[in-house]
Amino acid sequence: MIEQEPQFADVDHVAEGYRARGYIPDRRIATSVFLLTRLDKPLLVEGPAGVGKTELAKTLAEVTGRPLLRLQCYEGQDDTKALYEWDYGKQLLYTQILRDKTSELLADAPDLESAVAKITESESVFFSERFLAPRPLLEAVRSPEPVVLLIDEVDRADEALEAVLLEMLAEFQVSVPEIGTFRAERRPYVVLTSNNTRDLSAALKRRCLHLTLEYPDADREWEIVRSKNIGLAAELTRQLVNLVRGLRELDLRKPPSISETVDWARTLTVLGAEDLRADVLADTLSVVLKYERDVARASAVLPALIDRVIGGPGRQPEPADATPGVGQAADHPHPHPHGTADGRAARLAKDQPGRFDRGYYGTPDLSRRV
Ligand SMILES: Nc1ncnc2c1ncn2[C@@H]1O[C@H](COP(=O)(O)OP(=O)(O)OP(=O)(O)O)[C@@H](O)[C@H]1O
Ligand SMILES: [Mg+2]
Structure with a gap:
């Protein structure tokens, strides 16, 4: 029997929790967070740099006491960095240690072909959960305690990775062909962020609640x-x-x-x-x-x-x-509305050494970029 987690009572409760941790939300932000926790839908937060998108997710983890898992997206990232990898080092170590056992197993194999057939029979031992190195998506799904999953700067990821995200976002599950499908017992709260440097797929958008952040009033x-x-x-x-x-x-x-x-x-x-x-x-x-x-x-x-x-x-x-409205109350629109800025240039311009905190999975190696 899964223990019930305390929930936000209402939108004000969200706002209080955020304020108490130093994040000042407006009503729209607090409402979106409340809905994210109640509708079990991922929240896609879009907006220009530095308006509090990442911080919104981090604060959600703090307020709810859930651990934060973060996936930093970047161009050219492959899905092994997002989902899972096979722990080759560990597999190799085990095969070394088990060398005698393997020789025993193959002792009565008359030729190469039957030796290979015998190894294939035991293959599943090495492609089992024991040798799986989970990355954030699988980790979020397998975690015994519910987590906040931050998929940061999803507009940097290639469309192929977006496709991988879809299964996760729709079903809260991840498939590993050799083992099967892992499904979250406790659904993670998922927050995706985007700087709008490229169009996200309609399929991805459809699965999410939306929040557009602008500069605050x-x-x-x-x-x-x-x-x-x-x-x-x-x-x-x-x-x-x-x-x-x-x-x-x-x-x-x-x-x-x-x-x-x-x-x-x-x-x-x-x-x-x-x-x-x-x-x-x-x-x-x-x-x-x-x-x-x-x-x-x-x-x-x-x-x-x-x-x-x-x-x-x-x-x-x-x-x-045109310097109007100094002190005006309305939020400003994003100066580079969707699709008009050169997305790639905007993304690259942000990549300064030190930009990615430690603890992000699969961050790009900026020292190699000139
Ligand atoms: N509502 C807020 N209350 C308190 N601090 C805020 C708020 N919004 C933003 N900040 C502060 O602004 C800084 C930038 O926020 P954050 O890193 O979340 O921006 P971002 O939208 O993720 O930017 P980027 O697109 O560059 O990653 C943070 O240090 C955060 O403390
Ligand atoms: Mg950010």
């Missing part, structure tokens, strides 16, 4: 920064958030995300800033903008932006830069 971003206990004054944080929101409206290659706002707030705290000083902000723009072109573009309108944010002389930025 000003109030929520303020709350997120404050929740990190950085030590920046409340009003200055408000102004900084509005300044970053202004930067996001520029035509930038990589608009600043939540983590960049947090980093800028930390930077200003370390520098002892007490207000938004144009020189300090200009000197530290590279904390939030990662491309030279973006820094140049932002520098040109920074004074005007600062004036608007702190309610100064009210100089308007150049019309071409």
Whole structure:
């Protein structure tokens, strides 16, 4: 008899749990998580970099007390890294140790053919669970305790891997031809994330609940920064958030995300800033903008932006830069809507050494990439 796990009572309960662990959700996020846990459907979280997609899954594991299994997807990944592998080393070791036994078994075989036939009879011993090296999908299905399974950046995976995911997502089961089908006794909570750098298959989408994350509204971003206990004054944080929101409206290659706002707030705290000083902000723009072109573009309108944010002389930025809505409440749309950005370039640009935490399965070897 499987013990009942405590469940979220309602959407507010989800929101409280997330807040208590430092993730500030809006109503839509909390509702999606609640439904994921109640409908037993995977949740596909899409959105630009740094809006809290991965963190949403990690926090779910923390709030529910379930272990987190993560699969980091990347181009060229084969399904053995996602599902399972045969532990060749262990198989070899066993055959070495069992050499005498094997010789005994084959002693009365008159020729090569019958020796092979005899070995084939015993093959199943070496292709049994004992020699299976599970990877996250199989591990999630076989785990005696229910887990949270994070399939991160699924848009990086090839379509072949997507097909492998389908069985798992639809049935919560994994087939190993030599052994049979493993089916989850306790269904994992599955979260997939995507940066929208390519279209995912309709079959995959159909199996998931959807949540599109955008940059948060000003109030929520303020709350997120404050929740990190950085030590920046409340009003200055408000102004900084509005300044970053202004930067996001520029035509930038990589608009600043939540983590960049947090980093800028930390930077200003370390520098002892007490207000938004144009020189300090200009000197530290590279904390939030990662491309030279973006820094140049932002520098040109920074004074005007600062004036608007702190309610100064009210100089308007150049019309071409279209810097509207500083401080507006509505969430911004993703600047590279589905399919318009060069997906491959966007994916590669993210691959800096150190990007993948330890503990991810099958991460690409970035040291070999030039
Ligand atoms: N709602 C939130 N509450 C608190 N912190 C948040 C929230 N959203 C994002 N963050 C912070 O922003 C940072 C980036 O989040 P995360 O790594 O989850 O982004 P992502 O969407 O997975 O980005 P990428 O596409 O680059 O992987 C994290 O350090 C996280 O702490
Ligand atoms: Mg992520």
